[in-house]
Amino acid sequence: MVLRELCVVGLGYIGLPTASLFATHGFQVKGVDISPQVVATINQGDIHIEEPGLKTLVQAAVNSGNLKAYTEPQPADCFIIAVPTPITEDKRVDLRSVAQAARAIVPLLRPGNLVILESTSPPGTTRDFLAPILAESGLVPGEELFIAHCPERVLPGKIIKELLTNARVIGGLDPASAEQARRLYATLVEGEIHLTDATTAEMVKIMENTYRDVNIALANEVAQLCHPLGINAWDVIRLANLHPRVSLHTPGPGVGGHCISVDPWFIVEKFPEAAQLIHQARRTNDNMPDFTYRLLLEHVRHIANPKITLLGVTYKPDVDDVRESPALTLIARIQANPQLRLAIYDPHVKHFEHELSGFEAAFLDSDCILLTVGHAEFKYINPRQLAPLVRNRLVIDTRNALNRAEWTENGFDYVLLGQGQPAIPSPALLVTAS
Numbered sequence: 524m525v526l527r528e529l530c531v532v533g534l535g536y537i538g539l540p541t542a543s544l545f546a547t548h549g550f551q552v553k554g555v556d557i558s559p560q561v562v563a564t565i566n567q568g569d570i571h572i573e574e575p576g577l578k579t580l581v582q583a584a585v586n587s588g589n590l591k592a593y594t595e596p597q598p599a600d601c602f603i604i605a606v607p608t609p610i611t612e613d614k615r616v617d618l619r620s621v622a623q624a625a626r627a628i629v630p631l632l633r634p635g636n637l638v639i640l641e642s643t644s645p646p647g648t649t650r651d652f653l654a655p656i657l658a659e660s661g662l663v664p665g666e667e668l669f670i671a672h673c674p675e676r677v678l679p680g681k682i683i684k685e686l687l688t689n690a691r692v693i694g695g696l697d698p699a700s701a702e703q704a705r706r707l708y709a710t711l712v713e714g715e716i717h718l719t720d721a722t723t724a725e726m727v728k729i730m731e732n733t734y735r736d737v738n739i740a741l742a743n744e745v746a747q748l749c750h751p752l753g754i755n756a757w758d759v760i761r762l763a764n765l766h767p768r769v770s771l772h773t774p775g776p777g778v779g780g781h782c783i784s785v786d787p788w789f790i791v792e793k794f795p796e797a798a799q800l801i802h803q804a805r806r807t808n809d810n811m812p813d814f815t816y817r818l819l820l821e822h823v824r825h826i827a828n829p830k831i832t833l834l835g836v837t838y839k840p841d842v843d844d845v846r847e848s849p850a851l852t853l854i855a856r857i858q859a860n861p862q863l864r865l866a867i868y869d870p871h872v873k874h875f876e877h878e879l880s881g882f883e884a885a886f887l888d889s890d891c892i893l894l895t896v897g898h899a900e901f902k903y904i905n906p907r908q909l910a911p912l913v914r915n916r917l918v919i920d921t922r923n924a925l926n927r928a929e930w931t932e933n934g935f936d937y938v939l940l941g942q943g944q945p946a947i948p949s950p951a952l953l954v955t956a957s
């Protein structure tokens with residue numbers, strides 16, 4: 524069947540760029556979001572999230588008349604579900620948004636329609652969770668209704684380019700569904716398209732992020748081992764990576780974002796016995812904010828009521844996204860300690876649950892600068908300018924983002940996460956810490 528009209532349910536980081544790209548490629552696209560404000564914003568050609576190039580793309584899509592947003596799903600040839608699949612407090616997948624989206628499109632389904640799930644989901648979701656809901660339409664999946672999983676695999680900050688150029692993995696409920704979905708994405712995607720079954724596609728997506736999580740956990744363990752050894756983990760990793768078959772990731776204060784710190788739990792929840800390594804990687808990475816906190820305490824313990832300047836709160840550089848950011852745990856630890864004072868500086872973040880300081884106020888009388896994310900502009904902070912502002916010249920770099928020579932030349936003690944001496948005391952010794 525000819526695919527001309529698309530209904531994209533969920534207009535967030537993935538749904539909005541996807542809807543806009545299809546619209547600028549000639550499809551009639553109806554975007555759907557439960558938030559009336561989001562719908563109004565998009566219909567004015569504006570955006571509610573930060574992503575390079577997105578505003579221009581949405582404007583072009585809306586002005587062409589090919590993209591219109593609604594609060595309820597609309598009839599179409601193809602439905603793309605791009606809603607959040609978060610985890611709950613106790614690390615269980617929350618598929619309520621997928622269920623809600625699926626139920627909302629059931630009354631609109633017609634023979635020959637294609638339904639695609641883009642949201643990252645536990646293996647088996649398309650076959651065992653989505654398809655039964657869609658079957659409530661009375662249409663027989665695989666015969667009258669095509670169903671596929673086509674996970675998004677794009678990097679925040681590069682979403683538009685990667686949506687066009689990345690390879691796509693498309694998993695069909697059956698081969699005919701996979702082929703229908705391939706025809707749709709082939710109109711847009713320049714990268715290779717690989718067809719498989721839906722559960723394999725779900726597993727592929729989760730394993731991509733799990734690979735990264737496990738690799739980062741290994742790097743974080745290397746960092747922790749190098750402290751008592753009195754050596755530099757960044758050197759160890761750099762030199763080990765000269766080997767043609769080694770590619771260690773880098774340590775840091777923890778793993779944040781809505782993908783890598785979330786997706787591995789989908790596997791741990793489903794297979795608690797078998798997924799030991801994946802579970803341990805999550806624990807290791809989730810413990811890094813506490814390791815960083817202990818590193819901080821070790822270096823400020825001789826200072827009375829030290830003021831900590833937290834440099835950066837987003838989960839990674841050059842974005843405004845603070846979801847699951849390790850800085851949030853660090854802020855909670857610092858605020859819970861009555862001995863510590865805190866100022867937070869992040870030029871990328873406009874709205875935040877904690878008070879943000881301006882540049883000078885953040886550094887004034889500071890006793891320790893704690894960098895948790897390597898925003899590009901932080902590399903240009905001039906330690907010579909900061910020296911007269913601060914009370915103690917101490918900087919802790921958890922990302923190896925600063926120029927050590929420049930800071931030490933200006934009298935700063937430069938501490939690097941992952942570089943030995945002094946040894947980090949065990950949590951048991953830090954009874955005053957929390």
Ligand code: SAJ
Nearest residue numbers: 676677678731732739772773775778779780782783838839
């Ligand atoms: N991090 C480290 N060390 C590293 C690399 C990353 O500590 O060596 C930390 C970052 O600081 C950050 C977190 O990991 O806190 C995740 O950042 P990221 O840039 O690695 O990944 P995301 O979450 O922004 O995007 C990932 C991407 N997945 C992979 O690269 C395998 C992206 O392609 C996916 O589309 C996205 O997850 C998603 O939506 O699932």
